[in-house]
Structures are given as C-alpha cells and as structure tokens.
Amino acid sequence: MTDGAILFQDVEVDGVRVDVRVDAGAITEIGAELSVGAAEVVEGRGGALLPGLHDHHLHLMAIAAAYASVNCGLAADLSSLGGLLAAAPGIWVRAIGYDEAALGYLDRTALDAIAPDRPVRVQHRSGALWILNSEALREVEHVLDATDDVERDDAGRPNGRLWRYDDRLRLALPVIEPDLAAVGTRLAALGITRVTDATPNLDLGTVAVLARAATTGALPRNLRLLGAPEGELPTGVVAGPRKLLLRDHNLPSYDELCDLISATHDLGRAVAVHCVTRESLLLTLAALERVSPLAGDRIEHGSVVPRDVYPHLARLGVAVVTQPDFLRTRGDDYLREVTADDLACLYPYASLLDAGIPVCASSDAPFGELDPWTVIRSARDRRSVGGAALGPSESVGARAVLDGYLTDVPGGPRRAIQVGMPGDVALLTVPLATMLAEPSSDLVRAVRG
Numbered sequence: 187m188t189d190g191a192i193l194f195q196d197v198e199v200d201g202v203r204v205d206v207r208v209d210a211g212a213i214t215e216i217g218a219e220l221s222v223g224a225a226e227v228v229e230g231r232g233g234a235l236l237p238g239l240h241d242h243h244l245h246l247m248a249i250a251a252a253y254a255s256v257n258c259g260l261a262a263d264l265s266s267l268g269g270l271l272a273a274a275p276g277i278w279v280r281a282i283g284y285d286e287a288a289l290g291y292l293d294r295t296a297l298d299a300i301a302p303d304r305p306v307r308v309q310h311r312s313g314a315l316w317i318l319n320s321e322a323l324r325e326v327e328h329v330l331d332a333t334d335d336v337e338r339d340d341a342g343r344p345n346g347r348l349w350r351y352d353d354r355l356r357l358a359l360p361v362i363e364p365d366l367a368a369v370g371t372r373l374a375a376l377g378i379t380r381v382t383d384a385t386p387n388l389d390l391g392t393v394a395v396l397a398r399a400a401t402t403g404a405l406p407r408n409l410r411l412l413g414a415p416e417g418e419l420p421t422g423v424v425a426g427p428r429k430l431l432l433r434d435h436n437l438p439s440y441d442e443l444c445d446l447i448s449a450t451h452d453l454g455r456a457v458a459v460h461c462v463t464r465e466s467l468l469l470t471l472a473a474l475e476r477v478s479p480l481a482g483d484r485i486e487h488g489s490v491v492p493r494d495v496y497p498h499l500a501r502l503g504v505a506v507v508t509q510p511d512f513l514r515t516r517g518d519d520y521l522r523e524v525t526a527d528d529l530a531c532l533y534p535y536a537s538l539l540d541a542g543i544p545v546c547a548s549s550d551a552p553f554g555e556l557d558p559w560t561v562i563r564s565a566r567d568r569r570s571v572g573g574a575a576l577g578p579s580e581s582v583g584a585r586a587v588l589d590g591y592l593t594d595v596p597g598g599p600r601r602a603i604q605v606g607m608p609g610d611v612a613l614l615t616v617p618l619a620t621m622l623a624e625p626s627s628d629l630v631r632a633v634r635g
C-alpha cells in the first residue's frame with residue numbers, strides 16, 4: 187500500500203494494452219506510453235489490471251485465529267487429532283474445522299479421552315458450535331448460562347457442546363493478539379483489496395483493533411463491518427448493513443423479526459440476515475415484505491432458496507451473498523444429509539441471476555476457502571471434492587462470478603479501471619481471458635493502492 191504515484195506500463199484493460207497511472211489513491215490517467223515522471227514503474231507485460239476484488243462476507247479475526255489453531259481437517263481420526271492437539275503450543279489449545287462426518291461425534295468425554303491435560307476448545311466447521319474438554323469447561327464455568335445453547339447430559343451437567351457461544355466465551359478466554367498482518371498479506375496475494383467482515387455484534391475493542399490494522403496498512407483500508415455497533419466508528423472502518431444472526435434451532439417470531447428489522451432501518455441501516463435454511467429465508471422475506479426493504483438489505487448464504495420465492499426476492503430487491511465453494515468442500519455431506527427438496531434448491535446461483543435477483547459470491551472464510559479464484563471455479567463446476575455434481579444447471583461462468591467480486595456492494599455496479607476510480611487494483615500475470623479460462627490465484631501478481 188502506498189500513496190506515491192505508480193505507473194502500470196503495458197497492462198491489459200478491457201482487452202486493450204495501455205499504461206495506467208494511479209496517484210493519491212485514484213486512477214488519474216489511462217493511455218498509450220504515458221510519461222513516467224516521478225512515478226514508480228510496474229511493468230505489466232500484458233497482464234490484466236483489474237479493480238481489487240471485494241470479498242463480501244468473511245470473518246477477519248477468525249481467519250487470524252485460524253492461523254494460530256490446530257486444523258482438525260489434517261487429522262485422519264480422533265487419535266491423530268489427539269496428537270495434533272498435544273503438539274500445539276500454549277496454555278489453551280484452539281482447534282478449528284471439526285467435521286463430525288469424518289471424525290465422529292465429539293463432546294467433553296470424547297475430547298477428554300484424547301486431550302485431558304490442557305484446556306482445549308474445538309470449533310465445529312460450521313462455526314456455530316464449540317466443543318470444550320473438562321479442563322476448558324472449568325475455566326469458563328462462570329459464563330455458562332441456563333439457555334439451551336449449553337448442551338447438558340441427563341444429569342444436567344454441561345457436555346462441553348456450546349452453541350453460538352463466541353460472544354459469551356470471549357468474556358472468559360485469554361486475549362490473543364491476532365496476526366492481522368498475516369491475513370492482509372494473504373488477501374493481497376489473492377488480489378483482494380476490500381472486504382466486508384460479517385461477524386455479528388463486534389465489540390468496540392475488536393473494532394478498534396481492526397481499525398488500527400486498516401489505517402496502518404496491515405489490512406485493506408476502509409473495512410466494512412456488518413457487526414459494527416451503532417454510533418461513531420474509528421477511522422479505517424465503516425458500518426455495513428447490520429448482521430442479524432437468526433438461530434436456526436430457535437427462530438425469532440415474525441413480530442420479533444419485524445421489530446428488529448424496522449428498528450435497524452429506523453437508524454438508517456440496512457440488514458444482512460443469516461439465512462441457511464428454508465424456514466429462516468421465508469421468515470426473513472415475510473418480515474422484509476411487511477417493514478419494506480431498505481437499499482442494501484441482503485441475505486447472507488441463501489443456502490436453500492426455493493423457486494417459489496424468486497418473484498418475492500426480485501420484488502424486494504435484496505441481494506443474496508452466496509458461497510458456492512461450500513458445494514466443493516461440503517457437497518458430499520450435503521448429498522448424504524440434506525433432504526431431496528432442499529438439495530433441489532441448494533446454493534442456487536444461475537437461476538437467481540436469470541430471475542433478476544442480485545447475487546454475489548464470497549468466501550465466508552475461515553469457514554470457507556478464502557481464495558476467490560477457487561470460489562469462482564466452484565461456482566462454475568459445482569462439484570464436490572468427491573466428484574459429485576450438485577445442481578449443474580446452476581453453474582455460472584467465471585466472468586459473472588468475478589463481476590460480483592468487482593462490485594462495491596452486492597448487486598451494485600461493477601467497478602472498472604477508469605480515470606477517477608479508486609486506485610486499489612489487482613495485477614495479473616496473464617490477460618483476463620486466460621485467467622477466466624482456468625482461474626487460479628497463482629496468476630495474481632500483486633495488489634496496489
């Protein structure tokens with residue numbers, strides 16, 4: 187990141203090879219053989235210059251924490267997970283990406299059997315569930331409440347499984363300084379210059395940490411936060427639509443949701459509603475219909491979108507922020523676990539676009555793969571890791587998926603390399619057509635601005 191002038195020489199913009207000058211954060215000149223002046227020169231050698239990509243749904247602190255966590259995906263079975271946990275440094279051990287289909291049911295007893303000595307917490311790969319061993323439960327005992335978010339055994343003792351408990355757990359856990367610069371470096375290598383953090387209910391301390399990282403250049407500038415609290419925010423972050431996390435096993439009533447959305451709208455803020463089931467989507471659409479939508483309202487995930495709600499979605503004008511790469515990483519589980527009715531409308535994409543509903547792809551990292559080029563391939567291929575096809579008619583071409591990453595807000599206009607546009611750009615090593623033919627982050631050379 188720099189504020190000095192940069193001259194990109196011989197880059198491909200909309201199929202034409204030109205020079206592009208970026209100065210003080212904006213594109214100031216585009217043409218053949220521009221004079222260098224005092225600018226730093228970047229030789230494009232015919233590689234495409236794109237606006238920097240925007241990942242519209244990810245979780246920055248969780249990505250940083252993932253870098254310092256045991257990855258359960260590397261374990262072949264529970265005993266090898268025990269080995270990974272034993273080898274982890276620190277007093278508390280944090281593990282992520284637990285897949286019950288691969289490693290079996292996990293509770294405190296099962297976890298104690300492989301990791302008895304230190305406090306260990308293991309996150310289910312959905313992000314919705316933490317599983318703690320007995321040592322860890324002892325440390326957080328004072329924040330365990332009487333809600334059914336705390337699973338209990340027949341004797342009423344917590345079994346270690348805590349649902350949607352991040353906010354409450356944080357009060358009892360040691361503070362870890364997340365390595366946000368490592369996240370920023372990874373984003374840059376992927377061509378991402380803008381992000382929307384979708385973590386709900388961020389506290390002011392976390393907002394301050396993110397803002398500092400954005401202003402020092404460790405993270406992209408002007409982070410958009412769906413979980414930002416109301417009121418003034420520090421320089422470096424802006425509030426996005428307010429994230430509403432509906433609990434799928436305990437949905438709010440229609441009236442409660444209407445009140446929540448309309449109270450948020452009254453503050454001038456749109457909503458971003460987490461909808462991973464048919465029921466939560468139908469409830470959300472009914473509520474939005476009653477309170478009338480506000481520009482910027484969006485549906486997060488849209489995991490199950492039945493055809494009969496398309497006219498409704500189109501009329502409301504709300505965007506769907508989808509994650510097609512889950513079809514690759516979780517597709518084999520979906521085929522086993524999801525009902526035929528839901529499978530028929532799982533992560534639709536092409537049909538939503540055809541119906542005039544704004545859709546854009548995103549990562550949901552660290553719960554999904556951060557690499558946008560992998561996401562673009564998955565939206566095109568719609569195949570599980572095991573090779574099974576999932577709704578092949580919903581395949582969307584690489585260009586259309588990339589366009590979603592080039593919008594500033596989901597469903598908004600695609601950003602372009604034009605004079606007067608912001609100067610955060612991504613340079614590829616190849617022309618755009620080559621990238622779109624077989625998208626790969628290996629073909630991203632750098633981001634600037």
Ligand SMILES: [Zn+2]
Pocket residue numbers: 243244245384550
């Ligand atoms: Zn998310």
